[in-house]
Amino acid sequence: MVTLTPTQDKYLPYVLAVALFMQILDATILNTSLPQMAQALGESPLKMQWAVISYALTLAIFIPISGFLADKYGTRRVFLYAIIIFCIGSLLCAASPTLDFLIGSRIVQGIGGAMMTPVARLILVKSYPRNKLLTVMNFAVIPALIAPLVGPVLGGYIVQYTSWHWIFLINIPMGVFGFIMGKKLVPALFEDTKRLDWTGFALFAAAACGFTLAVEFGSQTGRGFYGLLLGLGASLLIGAYVWHAKRRAAPLFP
Incomplete structure (x- = not known):
C-alpha cells in the first residue's frame, strides 16, 4: 500500500474519474451522430457502425495486458501515456477525411482507452486502504455510469449545433486536464513481473x-x-x- 500525500488522497479520485468518464463517453457518443458523419464522409450509415465496433474491439484486445504494463512500467507512466495516445487518436478522428481513416483513428483511441480505465482502477485499489476503498471506488465509478446516458444526447447536440468533429475534439481539454493533474497526483507503483x-x-x-x-x-x-x-x-x-x-x-x- 502506497502512502499518499494529503493532496493526493483528496484529489486523486477526481483525476481518475475524469479519465473513466472520457473513455466511456467515447464508446457511446457516436451512436446518435453516425447518420450525419456518414453524410459528411460520403459513406453508408450501415458502414459507419464499424467506427463504433473498431473501438470496442480494440478495448477488448488490449485491456487484458493493461495490468501487466502498469506493473512493469509503473502506473503513472502507463496512465499518462494512455491519455496522450487517447488524445492523439481523438485528433486523428476529428481530422479523418474517410471512413477507413476514421476506423484506424478509433483503433488508436481504443489503445489509449484500454490502458486508461483498468489502470485507473488499479491505482485506486493499490493506493487506498480497504476501509476507504469502497467509498473512493464508488466516487470514481459514478462518471462511468453517467457517461453512457450523457453520450448519445451530447453527440446529438454536437452534430446539430456545431459539427461532428467536436465529438472528438471535446476530449482534448479533458485529456490535458487529466494529464497535468495525473502528473502531479498519480503515484508511480510497480510490481514484480x-x-x-x-x-x-x-x-x-x-x-x-x-x-x-x-x-x-x-x-x-x-x-x-x-x-x-x-x-x-x-x-x-x-x-x-x-x-x-x-x-x-x-x-x-x-
Whole structure:
C-alpha cells in the first residue's frame, strides 16, 4: 500500500474519474451522430457502425495486458501515456477525411482507452486502504455510469449545433486536464513481473473479440446466426484459456 500525500488522497479520485468518464463517453457518443458523419464522409450509415465496433474491439484486445504494463512500467507512466495516445487518436478522428481513416483513428483511441480505465482502477485499489476503498471506488465509478446516458444526447447536440468533429475534439481539454493533474497526483507503483503470457493473451483477447462481435451481430437483423456462432466460438476460447491458465505458473489472469 502506497502512502499518499494529503493532496493526493483528496484529489486523486477526481483525476481518475475524469479519465473513466472520457473513455466511456467515447464508446457511446457516436451512436446518435453516425447518420450525419456518414453524410459528411460520403459513406453508408450501415458502414459507419464499424467506427463504433473498431473501438470496442480494440478495448477488448488490449485491456487484458493493461495490468501487466502498469506493473512493469509503473502506473503513472502507463496512465499518462494512455491519455496522450487517447488524445492523439481523438485528433486523428476529428481530422479523418474517410471512413477507413476514421476506423484506424478509433483503433488508436481504443489503445489509449484500454490502458486508461483498468489502470485507473488499479491505482485506486493499490493506493487506498480497504476501509476507504469502497467509498473512493464508488466516487470514481459514478462518471462511468453517467457517461453512457450523457453520450448519445451530447453527440446529438454536437452534430446539430456545431459539427461532428467536436465529438472528438471535446476530449482534448479533458485529456490535458487529466494529464497535468495525473502528473502531479498519480503515484508511480510497480510490481514484480514475469514474462507476458502471450498464449493466454491471444486466447483471452480472441475470446473478448468474439463476445463483442457476437453482441454486435446478435443485435442486427439477419445476423443473429453469426452472433450465435461467434458466441459459441468465444466460449470455446474461454474454456481453452482456463485450461491453459491452470497449467501455467504465471498466467495472464489466474
